[in-house]
Amino acid sequence: MKELKIFGIVAIFTLVLYWGVEPFAHSQMHKHVEGHDFVYNGAADIEEAEAAKKEDKVKVKKAFWADVEKISKLKGDVAAGEATFAMCAGCHMEGAVNMGGVVPPPLDHAGSLYEKNYLIALIKDPAMASNVDHKYKDTMTHPMGSIKTMVSEPQDIANVVAYLKAKKAGELTTKEAFTEACARCHAMRYAKTTQLGDTPKFKYKKDELAYKIKVIDEQDLVKAYMGKLPPDLSIIIRARSEHFLETFVENPQSGLPGTSMPRVGLSHEGYEKVKTYLEEIGDPSKPAREELGPKVLLFFIIFTGLAFLWKKSRWKGHH
């Protein structure tokens, strides 16, 4: 009995110690950011502007997101949207190249990868939608800023989004989700991908080197646009907490105020796909851990049971 009491004291001190250096310390080190469950209505953007006490910015943001809300209520015409989409396809196409920003991403799964309101906002004003308007004096100068004049009628925007949601919403793999949403900027060296996509295999060293130079050129363009080369995401899943990643992807300004990283507007489903991919590459041992864990624990439980019997037999008659 006395031993159990001593064990209880040791266990309590150990748990208190753990609580202090892990959950408590982390709660104090990182400010809490509320998630919005991948709904994009500008609430966070307006709050940020209010917190910064920028009156005119608050007004602009409120008006912008109110317009987005209005457009989302319009009924889009898929066929008309397809016709308008031809304008998008001028840049967002197979073999697209960087024209001063990033390589325009393919939109093959845009309908399922991105949330509806975000797509509307993005066509209306890319810099405002992605919450990086602080980078531009005039959001027209955003690399995709000209879309504002190309597709400006609310009904046209609703049509294009309806088209994307209807025809570009196929099932996509976790890798496709990452490639389309993140890989413009972020390399993933553990998956052998760069800003130019999968790194091919080369027969000759000089071809390999030539490709490397192409990658460096592209990275320099991204660097010039973003201010620094965005980090490789190979093991970001272990370098950041789940909650941080989720709220950061939803709104990068929430975790890193002033960052040049745009909000990419992932839908809940899209984010889950991207996260799964980050896990597959950054934490590939997860399935093996889950498989082996119970067996090892069972072994030690049996081991302890046998040890108890051995101890009992050895100490027999000693007290």
Add this chain to the structure above:
Amino acid sequence: MAHFEKAKNLNEWLDQRLAVNTLKKVMQTEYWIPKNINFLWAMGMVLAATFGILLVSGIFLLMYYKPDTNLAFDSVNYTIMSEVGYGWLWRHVHGVGASLVFLIIYIHMFTGIYYGSYKKGRELIWLSGMGLFVAFSAEAFSGYMLPWGQMSYWAGMVITNLFSGGSLEAYGLVEWIRGDYVPADAFLTRFFMLHVLLIPVAIIGLIVLHFGTLRIPHVNNQDGEEFDFAEAAELYKAGKVKESKVIPFSPVFLSKDVLVMGVYFILFFYLVFYHFEFAMDPVNFDPADGLKTPAHIYPEWYFLWSYEILRPFSKDLGLIAFAIAQVIFFMLPFLDRSPNVAPASRRGLFKYWFWLMLLDMITLTFMGKLPPTDALFANIGLVAAILFFVLWIALPIITKLEKKL
């Protein structure tokens, strides 16, 4: 040449040449341990087992680790974690083991303090144990450098900077330790050498010494009772195991050790499979970058108390306080002036001293990780750091006043 008879079996053959039977008696079956003990007496063997696990897992990791600032990070995080079969298991075992070994060391230390196991003839046990604590600390620090992540780099920067000695500005010494102006390749390779060779060898030597120092004064017991081991041993050998105050190390004491180890291993492997993140700081999964200081730099949990003694004071005072805190526990057998060998609960003021010291070190540990920019936490840290020294100054006085039991 000595005379050898033809041996009847392998045991006899070995006994003729190596005296294995005598060895077995001396080290196991007639190595007497008091019977009046609890599970805390098993922590020594738990530590030995954990060291064994660290050694074995370390050997496996060593086969794939690359001590080069360009390769280290990916050799750990990619090669070992993705490409090597069960590499992840060895890494998580090594990481969790490195953290748990300190938990058990602290439990082992405070057990010794509580029961007065450092006194009257047992001073060398305490001193060699403290030597092990220092060696394990150095081992932990050097190992923390190896993945070459952000925390490796910046912890290396901060700790080596301490050697500039504050106002002494001994930057030459810092450069000599680093082998460069900043932690770089020379720094990584020398800490690699320390981690995989020199310090482990020192630890093994110290473990042998630590075991050796136990032999003559014998292990303490729950009541600090002094008795004749030879007499008790005779009683035991005569079959009066119930009346005797001792038990043989093997198999009786060992059977209890193994039971405690079993319980410990359940916890150990639960952490390895389901909760390893606590031992592997997320910040260290960002590659080292000398141009990007992390928002918070803090050591692993087991160094936080001494880090918090460094932090709240001015530069020079902090360094002096830190230096004293590192070695003050060595002085325990000499600062405790009481002749009593007894559990703290029976020792008057020392009882309060023990619990205050424990709570103070836990408070320091908490504060050591919190951002010092928060005034409340900074003040609690300062008070706890001052209390730490007040307690050490008070120790000889209150123990001198202690009544002889």
